[in-house]
Amino acid sequence: MVLEPVCCPRCDEIEVIKHGKTAQGKQRYRCQQLECTLSAFICDYSYAAYSLQVQQQIGEMAINGSGIRDTARVLGISPTTVINTLKKSLQLPAINMAVLERLQPTQTIVRLCMAEDSDLEAEVDEMWSFVQSKSQQRWLWWAIDHNSGEVLAYVLSDRKDKAFIELKALLEPFGIMQFYSDGWGAYERHIDPVFHTVGKRNTQKIERKHLTLRTRIKRLARKTICFSKSVVMHDVVIGLFINRVAFGLTIP
CATH class of the missing domain: 3.30.420 (Nucleotidyltransferase; domain 5)
Incomplete structure (x- = not known):
């Protein structure tokens, strides 16, 4: 039997514990790192846009010339989801x-x-x-x-x-x-x-x-x-x- 560790999608650490289950019965996890800002996550999302990797891809495509509908077509998600994900970055630092x-x-x-x-x-x-x-x-x-x-x-x-x-x-x-x-x-x-x-x-x-x-x-x-x-x-x-x-x- 092979045990595959669960990694936090934000900090990539393996110090992760189980954190209950979703309404659909999927296992939830929580990262134990104090500096990690991700509260809880699951490994298999029903909708791709919920995963942190897809959210990061939305930002990467936005700053590399892709429009809202371009991003939605490539990632297979809704244009509204792309807009709402980008709007989460409204409070951006204005100073280096x-x-x-x-x-x-x-x-x-x-x-x-x-x-x-x-x-x-x-x-x-x-x-x-x-x-x-x-x-x-x-x-x-x-x-x-x-x-x-x-x-x-x-x-x-x-x-x-x-x-x-x-x-x-x-x-x-x-x-x-x-x-x-x-x-x-x-x-x-x-x-x-x-x-x-x-x-x-x-x-x-x-x-x-x-x-x-x-x-x-x-x-x-x-x-x-x-x-x-x-x-x-x-x-x-x-x-x-x-x-x-x-x-x-x-x-x-």
């Missing part, structure tokens, strides 16, 4: 905590107080897109480390000063001493000229990231019949891409 944690607390305070410390430089820019029609514009405001190219923070909003003010507030913990941007007025109005350099010469890395986004997410392509029909789904797909690819987070 991995980069922030590498900064020493004292180092951050020094950077905020010393103008001559210009080690941390950031490129900031906004990228145009639309929802439903080109009259309903949507903008991605974000910032990257000028030296490493790592994404620091992002905001999805309209093209008004309040959007950049929100982004600037997210960037404050990084203690950025030099900003590089284009000549859009919001930057000139809200960044001290001492810490601000205008010109495309120093924003090539972030412009290249715009191209990556438009290549990977078809709803962002300029000449296409594919576009977002709701602001919520538009923001969720872009947020998932940034969190998984740029922040390196695993979000189901």
